Structure formats: C-alpha cells, structure tokens
Amino acid sequence: MPKYLLMIFQEEVATREEAGETVSGDYQAFMQRRAGSLVNGAALEPPETATSVRRDGSGGFSVTDGPFAESKETLGGFYLIEAADLDEALEIAKEVPAGSGVEVRPVRVAS
Amino acid sequence: MPPAASPEVAAAVADAHRREWAFVLAATVRVAGDIDSAEEAVQDAYASALSTWDERGIPANPGAWLTVAARRRALDLHRRAATARRALPKLLDTSTDAPGGADLDAEAFPDDRLRLIFTCCHPALALDAQVALTLRLLCGLSTADVARAFLLSEATMAARITRAKRKIAAAHIPFRVPAMSELRDRVDGVLSVVFLVFTTGHDAPSGDGLMRRELADRGLDLARMLRALLPGDADVAGLLALVLLTGARNAARQDAHGELVLMEHQDRSKWDRTAIVEGVGLLREALASKPPGRFALMAAIAAVHDESGSWEETDWPEILGLYELLAAAWPTPVVELNRAIALGFAIGFAEGLAVLDLLGADPRLARYPYLAAARGDFLVRLGRSGAARTAFDEALILAGNDAERRFLQARLAELAG
Numbered sequence: 001m002p003k004y005l006l007m008i009f010q011e012e013v014a015t016r017e018e019a020g021e022t023v024s025g026d027y028q029a030f031m032q033r034r035a036g037s038l039v040n041g042a043a044l045e046p047p048e049t050a051t052s053v054r055r056d057g058s059g060g061f062s063v064t065d066g067p068f069a070e071s072k073e074t075l076g077g078f079y080l081i082e083a084a085d086l087d088e089a090l091e092i093a094k095e096v097p098a099g100s101g102v103e104v105r106p107v108r109v110a111s
Numbered sequence: 112m113p114p115a116a117s118p119e120v121a122a123a124v125a126d127a128h129r130r131e132w133a134f135v136l137a138a139t140v141r142v143a144g145d146i147d148s149a150e151e152a153v154q155d156a157y158a159s160a161l162s163t164w165d166e167r168g169i170p171a172n173p174g175a176w177l178t179v180a181a182r183r184r185a186l187d188l189h190r191r192a193a194t195a196r197r198a199l200p201k202l203l204d205t206s207t208d209a210p211g212g213a214d215l216d217a218e219a220f221p222d223d224r225l226r227l228i229f230t231c232c233h234p235a236l237a238l239d240a241q242v243a244l245t246l247r248l249l250c251g252l253s254t255a256d257v258a259r260a261f262l263l264s265e266a267t268m269a270a271r272i273t274r275a276k277r278k279i280a281a282a283h284i285p286f287r288v289p290a291m292s293e294l295r296d297r298v299d300g301v302l303s304v305v306f307l308v309f310t311t312g313h314d315a316p317s318g319d320g321l322m323r324r325e326l327a328d329r330g331l332d333l334a335r336m337l338r339a340l341l342p343g344d345a346d347v348a349g350l351l352a353l354v355l356l357t358g359a360r361n362a363a364r365q366d367a368h369g370e371l372v373l374m375e376h377q378d379r380s381k382w383d384r385t386a387i388v389e390g391v392g393l394l395r396e397a398l399a400s401k402p403p404g405r406f407a408l409m410a411a412i413a414a415v416h417d418e419s420g421s422w423e424e425t426d427w428p429e430i431l432g433l434y435e436l437l438a439a440a441w442p443t444p445v446v447e448l449n450r451a452i453a454l455g456f457a458i459g460f461a462e463g464l465a466v467l468d469l470l471g472a473d474p475r476l477a478r479y480p481y482l483a484a485a486r487g488d489f490l491v492r493l494g495r496s497g498a499a500r501t502a503f504d505e506a507l508i509l510a511g512n513d514a515e516r517r518f519l520q521a522r523l524a525e526l527a528g
Contacts, residue, residue, distance in 0.1 A: 002283045085285040086235055106282040 001082045003039065003107040004089040009073040010099025012047060026097035034081070034092055041079035073100045080107070116161040123169045124160050131174035132251030133336065137223035138178045140286060143185035146230075146248065146276055152188055156181035178220055224249070225340050226286045232301040233284045240275035241304050247272055249336070250329045260311065260326050298341070302350045302406060305333045309354050313361075327361075330354055338393075345400035348393045349407030355390035356413035359383040371518045375422045387417045408437045427457035444475045448482055455489055464489045480509035484519065496526050 031038060050067040067074060076099065083089040086104070093102040116124070136153045143149035156177050170176040231244040239261075246252045246260070258268035278284065289297045309330025312323050334351040341347045363377035391414055397407035412433045419425045434450035447470055455463020467486050476482045487502035500523060507519045 004282075083283075085283040085287075086233075087285050087287070087289070089283075090235070104282075108281070 001084065002089075002109075004081050004083055004086075005105045005107060006041075006079040006081060006089075006093050006096060007075055007103040007105065008077045008079070008096060008098040009101055009103065010076040011072065012074050024097070030095055030097055034095065037081045037083060037088075037092055039080040039082055041077065043077040044075060047074040116165045120161060120164045120169060123164060123173060124157060127160070127173040127177060128157060128251055129332075131177055133224045133227060133249040134174055134222065135177045135181050136248060136251070137227040138220045139181040139185050140227065141223060142182045143189065145280055148188050148192075149181075149185060150248070152185035153177075153181045155184045175220075222340070223286075224336065225288050228301055228337070228340075229288055229297060230279060230284060230286050232297075232304045233279075234297070234300055235282060235284055236275050236278060238304070238307070240271055241300075242307055243268060243272050244275050245304050245333070246308065246326075246329065249333065252329070256325075260323055298344060298346060301337065302346060305330055305337065306350060306353070306406065308333060309358075313357060327358060331358060345397050346404040346406060349397035349404050349410055352390045352393035352397055353406045353410035353413060355386045355393070356410050356417050359386040359390065359417055369514075370521075371514050374416060379421065382417065387414075390414065391418070402440070403436070405437065405441050408433055408440075412437075425456070427453060431457040444470070444473050444479070447473075448476065448479070448485065452485055455492075460489045460492045464493065478509055480506045480511065480515065483509060487522065491522075491526070500526050 031041075047067040050065075052064050052066060052068045054062050054064070056062050079096070081089065081092055083092060086106075089104050093104050096102050115121075132153070135156065136149055139149040139152050140146060143152055159180060160173070160177060164170070227248060228245070231248055232241045236244070243257055243261075246257045247254065252260075254269050254272060255265050257272075258265040261268070288294075309327055312326025312328070312330060331354050334347075334354045337344075337347045338351045359382050360374070360377065362383065363379065363381040364372055366372050390410065394407065394410045394414055397403065398411065400407075403411075412430055415426050415430050415433070431450070431453040434446065434453045438446050438450050448467070451463050451466035451470060454466055464486065467482065467489065470476055470482060471486075483502050483506035487499045487506060490496070490499035490502055503519050503523050503526070507516060507523070510516045510519055
C-alpha cells in the first residue's frame with residue numbers, strides 16, 4: 001500500500017502557543033478515527049528551535065539557526081500514513097485538524 | 112518501413128484515431144498498468160492497423176479491432192518487462208481483470224474513458240498539465256501538436272507531460288470515477304479543462320495557424336464525449352450547448368482576407384443553423400436544473416445572439432439579466448467586463464462607460480486589452496473621438512496578437528479619417 005507523508009503547516013504564532021501542550025482533543029479524535037491508516041507521526045517544537053545544516057558546495061557544511069525555508073507558515077508536525085491512492089490520502093489530509101493546511105507527499109518506493 | 116497503405120486504409124486509420132483513441136487507450140490502461148506502456152501499445156496497434164487492414168480489409172468495428180490489438184500488445188510488453196520489473200508504482204484497477212487473464216472479447220470491454228478523463232483532470236495536477244494530458248491521452252494529439260497549439264517549444268511541453276505522468280504514477284492518482292460525494296466538483300474541473308481547450312482554439316486569431324483551430328474542434332469532440340458518457344448531467348449539457356452555440360458563428364468571424372469581423376458586422380446567413388438548433392435543445396435541458404450552472408448561463412447568452420435576426424434586434428436587456436445572474440454566482444473580472452458592455456447596449460453607453468471606468472481600477476484587468484478596446488468603442492459611440500483614440504492606443508500596446516493589432520489600427524485609422 002502506498003505511503004504518504006502529511007506535513008502539517010501552521011502559522012508560526014500558533015506553533016509557539018501550542019508547543020508543550022498535551023495533544024488536543026481534535027487531534028486525539030482524528031488519530032482514533034484514522035488509526036488504521038497512521039504509521040507514525042509527531043508534533044514538532046517551534047521553528048526557532050530549528051537548526052539547518054546546508055552543504056556549502058565544497059565538501060563542508062554551514063550550520064545556521066532557524067528553519068530551512070523562512071515563511072509565515074511553518075512545519076508543525078507530521079504523519080506518515082498508508083492509503084490506497086492519492087484520493088484516500090487527500091481525504092485523510094482534509095481531516096487533520098491543522099492550522100493552515102497539509103502538504104501531501106508520496107513516499108518514494110525503493111526500487 | 113512497410114509499403115504505404117492505400118488511401119482508403121490510411122483514411123480509415125486516421126478516422127479511427129480521431130474517434131476511437133480515447134476508448135482504446137482507456138481500455139488498454141487497465142491491462143498495461145501504467146499510462147506510458149498503454150500509450151506505446153496503442154501506438155503500435157494503430158501502426159499495425161495500417162499494414163494489416165491493407166492485407167485483410169478494414170474491420171467492421173475498427174475500435175474493437177484496435178482495442179484487442181492494443182491490449183494484446185500491452186500484455187506482450189508486460190510479460191517482456193516482467194523479468195526486469197521491480198516494484199514500480201502501477202495504475203492497475205485491482206477490482207477487475209488481472210494482467211495475465213485479460214479478456215480479449217472486444218464486446219465485453221467496459222468503456223473506461225470516464226476513468227481516463229478523471230485521471231487526466233485530477234485537481235492534484237496543475238491546470239496546464241491537465242489540459243496537456245487531456246489533449247495527449249484523450250484526443251491522441253502528438254506532443255509536438257499540443258506544444259504548437261499552446262505556442263510552446265516541444266521540449267517544454269514534453270517536460271510538462273512527463274512530469275504530470277510521473278506524478279500520476281508516484282502519487283498514485285487513481286484511475287477511477289470519483290465517489291458521488293465529490294463527483295460534482297470533479298465534473299466541474301473536467302468541464303473547465305474542456306472549455307479551456309475550446310476557447311484557446313476559438314479565440315485564436317486567423318494568423319495563429321491551423322493547430323489552434325483544431326483545438327476548437329477537439330474541444331467540441333471532448334464535450335460530445337462527455338455528453339455521451341454523462342447523459343443526465345445538466346452541466347455537461349450546458350457546456351456542449353455553449354460550445355455549439357459559440358462555434359456556430361465560426362464561418363462569419365473572418366472576412367475574405369482573414370481579418371476579424373465583429374458580431375455587429377457578421378453575415379448571419381453564414382451561421383450554422385444545425386449547430387444552433389442542437390445547442391438550443393441542450394440549453395433547455397441545462398437550464399432545467401436549478402440554479403443553472405455557469406456554462407448554461409454563458410450558453411444562454413450565446414443563444415440570445417444566435418437567435419437574433421440582426422444586431423439591431425439583439426435583446427440586450429435579456430443579455431444583461433443573464434450576465435447579472437452569472438456575475439452573482441461567478442464574479443470574475445471578465446464577467447464584470449462583459450456585464451458592463453451589456454449594460455452599455457441595454458441602458459446607455461454613458462452608463463456602460465462609467466462601469467468600464469470603475470473596472471479600470473481592478474489590477475486583474477490592468478493588462479487585459481479588451482477593457483481598453485471596449486472603452487474605445489463606447490467612446491466612439493458617444494462621439495468622443497479624442498478619448499477613444501487614447502483608449503485604442505492603450506489597447507494596441509496590450510494586444511496579444513497580429514489580428515487584434517490590425518483590427519485596432521483599423522479603428523484608429525477610422526478615427527483619423
């Protein structure tokens with residue numbers, strides 16, 4: 001069965017406020033309803049705790065404070081799910097009680 | 112190279128290409144499992160039809176012959192690839208026949224075209240990719256032809272199509288008719304794609320070549336295909352009505368030199384009465400659904416023009432009322448512009464011009480040449496030639512193609528004379 005990564009985006013402010021709280025009732029209900037499809041998942045600490053490691057192009061790395069891409073919306077958490085096809089994955093994504101929305105990415109199948 | 116087929120066989124194959132491509136390809140996707148190998152198998156089937164039909168005669172049912180041949184070829188390709196095959200993502204509908212045991216009885220083939228349409232027009236694909244895939248997979252146009260129709264290089268179009276097919280495979284976009292709960296939205300998406308195909312061809316000026324004209328024909332083919340597959344759908348009836356009622360004026364839209372002729376000056380005896388009668392019949396059906404859909408309302412506006420004996424007899428209050436319904440449900444800037452024009456003819460050019468001037472502040476219309484051209488036209492009708500000249504000059508800067516530029520230059524020349 002194909003796997004998809006659901007990346008949950010939210011406004012940065014929301015991420016900060018929710019950090020450290022227990023899992024909200026909305027998320028608990030979602031996870032119970034979709035237990036059969038969920039493989040894994042986690043909420044993330046807010047973006048100011050992020051560190052980005054970039055290849056500098058000459059064999060080394062540059063390490064910088066902050067998320068990889070600066071934007072109003074930040075990655076707040078993720079689920080790894082199994083779904084029959086993209087339509088089912090999108091249906092599940094619509095049920096995630098996410099702040100701004102969800103990016104759905106197919107997980108590459110090893111060949 | 113096999114010897115060239117007889118003209119009769121070549122014509123039969125070309126005809127089957129136009130009529131049966133979508134059916135044959137859709138029926139083959141089930142067996143092949145992915146779009147690329149299905150396409151290859153269908154192309155091979157058409158190639159073998161050229162030589163086989165020459166030797167054994169044209170079959171009674173060319174579509175069934177091609178489907179059997181393409182599915183057989185797909186099974187061949189499938190077996191050949193079997194040893195080398197890895198866990199590639201497949202587009203198989205597992206609820207039906209598995210590759211090995213495919214049924215080769217042509218009569219038993221289900222019509223899979225709807226599935227193919229919904230795959231090509233899946234909202235997870237970018238709109239331009241949906242359009243390209245629809246032309247490639249449902250109309251059987253070559254990548255080069257699709258590229259020419261959209262004035263893009265073949266390499267750009269090939270990359271767009273490859274990327275879309277890759278996403279279909281990698282993200283497992285299903286080969287399936289959507290569930291009832293989402294059918295309404297998904298049909299609307301398909302209709303938008305078909306309408307875009309039609310308008311891209313229909314609005315193309317004379318200088319843009321045959322390929323764009325063919326797009327308008329393909330849009331009509333697609334609208335007819337949808338009508339046959341979803342006969343009870345009022346929105347589909349509305350789209351086919353719109354395509355017929357708009358296309359009916361085609362023969363009158365250019366003069367002997369290929370120059371644009373506005374509806375006001377068109378020879379209405381050249382309008383296609385058969386298409387108008389068919390379109391009006393479909394429109395009645397489309398308007399029976401409440402509230403009427405956007406394509407039905409646009410078709411109703413086209414019908415008012417088509418059924419009017421002359422430009423002077425045009426029922427502008429009726430057209431204005433229809434644009435008001437359209438603007439209430441789909442308030443796009445272009446609908447607002449057309450509503451302002453209808454208002455000018457129905458109530459008065461000064462009133463219409465006032466609304467056009469307000470629309471000039473909308474940044475979405477800032478680079479739209481038809482707004483400036485409409486202002487110029489109303490200013491001429493109001494006798495304000497100086498201001499009209501400025502408006503046509505502005506339209507000339509924004510105009511997208513030579514036919515429009517020549518038209519605007521002619522209007523400017525009239526003002527100078």
